[in-house]
Amino acid sequence: MRRLKYSIIIFGCLLCILLFPVGTTAAKRNTKVTTSNYQTLTEAKFNALFSAYVRKQLGKKGPDVSVYRVKVMGNGPIPAGKVTFQLLHKDQRGLERQVSITALVRVDGIEARKVRISGWVDVFDSVVCVSRNVKRGEILQEDDLYLSRKNISRLPSTTLTEIGKAIGLMAKHQIRAETPLKEWMLMRAPIVKRGDMVTILAKSGGLRVSVPGKILEKGYKGQLVQVQNTMSRKKIYAKVINDATVMVDF
Numbered sequence: 001m002r003r004l005k006y007s008i009i010i011f012g013c014l015l016c017i018l019l020f021p022v023g024t025t026a027a028k029r030n031t032k033v034t035t036s037n038y039q040t041l042t043e044a045k046f047n048a049l050f051s052a053y054v055r056k057q058l059g060k061k062g063p064d065v066s067v068y069r070v071k072v073m074g075n076g077p078i079p080a081g082k083v084t085f086q087l088l089h090k091d092q093r094g095l096e097r098q099v100s101i102t103a104l105v106r107v108d109g110i111e112a113r114k115v116r117i118s119g120w121v122d123v124f125d126s127v128v129c130v131s132r133n134v135k136r137g138e139i140l141q142e143d144d145l146y147l148s149r150k151n152i153s154r155l156p157s158t159t160l161t162e163i164g165k166a167i168g169l170m171a172k173h174q175i176r177a178e179t180p181l182k183e184w185m186l187m188r189a190p191i192v193k194r195g196d197m198v199t200i201l202a203k204s205g206g207l208r209v210s211v212p213g214k215i216l217e218k219g220y221k222g223q224l225v226q227v228q229n230t231m232s233r234k235k236i237y238a239k240v241i242n243d244a245t246v247m248v249d250f
Contacts, residue, residue, distance in 0.1 A: 040076065046103060049117070067122075075115050087101050090102075096122075100117070122153045125149070126161060128146075128147060128181045129179060130178070135171065137171065141167065191220055191242060200229060
């Protein structure tokens with residue numbers, strides 16, 4: 001009898017499963033509805049947002065900017081609806097080398113998620129290089145310089161990008177050919193130095209007088225230097241006009 005009783009119970013359970021699958025179907029239907037209320041953004045979408053943002057902020061396009069090793073952190077499901085983004089960059093180091101930004105993801109105008117995007121950014125631009133070996137104390141001329149495209153993300157911020165800013169400057173030490181120039185490598189070249197013979201020019205109204213003089217200290221264009229009138233032996237201060245002339249104003 002006991003064995004018959006167990007058999008009847010088992011048979012009843014099997015019959016319920018076969019004849020009444022309503023609960024299982026309803027559960028599946030509810031799961032499908034819940035899933036349809038959410039959406040997930042791909043990492044490729046955030047990669048594209050990151051790349052476009054960096055290029056726009058730098059004002060560069062195409063091969064001038066290289067973005068790679070991008071990582072997306074905090075991505076996940078968000079409610080269904082219209083998605084908009086606001087990208088924020090709070091790091092004061094700029095948008096070169098290792099860069100991290102925050103993407104505020106909004107759905108129908110309501111903030112749904114904060115996603116952090118980081119990546120490596122290389123920026124390419126023209127920098128000033130020397131075309132020959134330059135000795136210490138040499139003054140750079142235009143023929144000594146040329147522009148070359150370099151990865152400026154891996155160069156100091158003091159690297160020169162305009163040839164005009166290097167012309168006429170003096171090398172502080174020896175510089176090898178093809179070296180990108182940095183500001184600290186150069187200094188203003190003195191136009192006159194101690195012992196140089198110059199013309200001392202004096203003006204007062206319509207009166208103009210010139211006498212020979214001797215420079216007593218090195219000086220730069222526009223700077224006051226001490227000079228000696230070789231006729232009177234008197235020492236005065238005059239402004240350097242060029243390598244052959246100094247001027248005294250009365």
